[in-house]
Amino acid sequence: MVRLHEPTFSTEEIMAALDCLLTTRVTMGPKVKAFEQQFAATFGWNHGVMNNSGSSANLLAISALTNPRAQDRLMPGDEVIVPALSWSTTIWPLIQCGLVPVIVDIDPSTLNIDPEQIERAIGPRTRAVMIVPVYGNPCDMDAIIDICHRNNLQLIEDCCEALGAFYDGKPVGRFGRVATFSFYYSHHITTLEGGICTTDEFELSELMRILRAHGWIREVDDPKPWIDASPGIDERFLFVNLGYNLRATELSGAMGTVQLPKLAGFVDVRRDNANWFRRTLDRYGAYLSFQQETPKGRHSWFGFPIHVKAGAPFTVNELMRHLNDAHIETRPIICGNVALQPGLQMYPHRTVGDLRHATQTMKCAFSFGNHQAIDSQARSYVAEKIGNFLNGRGLA
Numbered sequence: 001m002v003r004l005h006e007p008t009f010s011t012e013e014i015m016a017a018l019d020c021l022l023t024t025r026v027t028m029g030p031k032v033k034a035f036e037q038q039f040a041a042t043f044g045w046n047h048g049v050m051n052n053s054g055s056s057a058n059l060l061a062i063s064a065l066t067n068p069r070a071q072d073r074l075m076p077g078d079e080v081i082v083p084a085l086s087w088s089t090t091i092w093p094l095i096q097c098g099l100v101p102v103i104v105d106i107d108p109s110t111l112n113i114d115p116e117q118i119e120r121a122i123g124p125r126t127r128a129v130m131i132v133p134v135y136g137n138p139c140d141m142d143a144i145i146d147i148c149h150r151n152n153l154q155l156i157e158d159c160c161e162a163l164g165a166f167y168d169g170k171p172v173g174r175f176g177r178v179a180t181f182s183f184y185y186s187h188h189i190t191t192l193e194g195g196i197c198t199t200d201e202f203e204l205s206e207l208m209r210i211l212r213a214h215g216w217i218r219e220v221d222d223p224k225p226w227i228d229a230s231p232g233i234d235e236r237f238l239f240v241n242l243g244y245n246l247r248a249t250e251l252s253g254a255m256g257t258v259q260l261p262k263l264a265g266f267v268d269v270r271r272d273n274a275n276w277f278r279r280t281l282d283r284y285g286a287y288l289s290f291q292q293e294t295p296k297g298r299h300s301w302f303g304f305p306i307h308v309k310a311g312a313p314f315t316v317n318e319l320m321r322h323l324n325d326a327h328i329e330t331r332p333i334i335c336g337n338v339a340l341q342p343g344l345q346m347y348p349h350r351t352v353g354d355l356r357h358a359t360q361t362m363k364c365a366f367s368f369g370n371h372q373a374i375d376s377q378a379r380s381y382v383a384e385k386i387g388n389f390l391n392g393r394g395l396a
């Protein structure tokens with residue numbers, strides 16, 4: 001079985017989590033804090049706010065940016081430009097916080113948001129751009145930053161599938177006001193479930209700590225101003241804003257600390273495999289095309305996407321079925337064109353253009369596993385089965 005994902009953790013992480021259970025210190029505490037600091041320091045942010053998923057990280061980031069306490073707050077009805085090829089919970093938090101997603105098409109070669117489409121989408125209520133480096137392929141940051149500067153737009157980076165990727169030598173997520181990452185089981189590293197918001201803004205990080213847990217000041221770095229402003233209320237139970245419970249557990253924090261040093265090695269394996277797949281499958285270029293690494297980008301290859309070209313004498317479903325019968329798992333690319341998903345139809349949003357590249361990707365592309373456990377035998381097996389499929393049709 002060549003799976004989409006294999007666990008990135010083993011005895012060391014399990015022992016770290018077990019230690020939390022055995023000491024009974026299981027709820028968010030020093031181990032989460034230590035992981036936040038380690039993660040932020042590794043990539044160069046001032047602050048990291050861990051939570052219980054990448055989706056929660058997006059919700060927390062957007063809740064903070066729209067909160068009355070936020071500097072340069074996004075207001076209800078403001079528009080945020082997002083790529084059509086994204087995940088559901090890239091979009092839902094925008095709606096949940098009263099913003100209006102504006103869905104734009106992708107560049108079919110990189111699968112990332114097309115900067116020209118961003119320019120085209122900007123209207124009088126546009127306040128922000130939320131990008132997704134698809135499968136870990138960094139977006140065209142030079143162009144996107146230029147657009148944001150010229151149009152006074154805030155930049156939010158949903159890097160939930162892009163941990164370990166770099167653009168022009170800088171980690172993804174270091175370009176905007178706030179970034180989010182996921183440590184779900186199937187991702188580059190895992191805390192089982194888990195996510196983190198990163199930012200250089202102290203006030204924003206404090207706000208995210210408050211919103212993460214009940215509107216409570218218990219986890220902020222500097223509680224004094226809050227306490228001074230509310231004399232007479234027990235400072236241990238002081239609630240200064242609305243809030244959720246999006247806290248991570250200590251088990252997750254402990255696992256993250258063990259996982260993080262392994263990330264670079266995992267990404268190297270993914271990159272090596274992706275290069276091998278591209279070289280090996282290139283001979284089928286008449287029928288198949290592959291995601292192009294963004295110039296200046298260092299892709300971290302969440303999986304290996306393949307696009308069945310228009311006019312190929314077979315369908316993507318036929319190819320996927322052949323691979324599945326050979327015990328090779330496959331999946332569509334993220335959630336396809338999110339503008340076609342029924343969930344979005346109930347809520348205000350705007351689409352720009354016909355989104356044909358995202359739709360094509362939804363209909364004609366798929367991916368198989370490209371992770372730290374794919375070895376030379378597994379990758380040869382996958383390439384052989386793709387070759388067999390085309391051979392069987394007299395195409396190779």
Ligand SMILES: Cc1ncc(COP(=O)(O)O)c(C=O)c1O
Binds near residue numbers: 053055090161183194
């Ligand atoms: C782009 C993107 N955003 C958000 C998420 C949500 O992350 P999680 O599964 O940790 O909630 C994902 C999940 O893979 C994703 O790909």
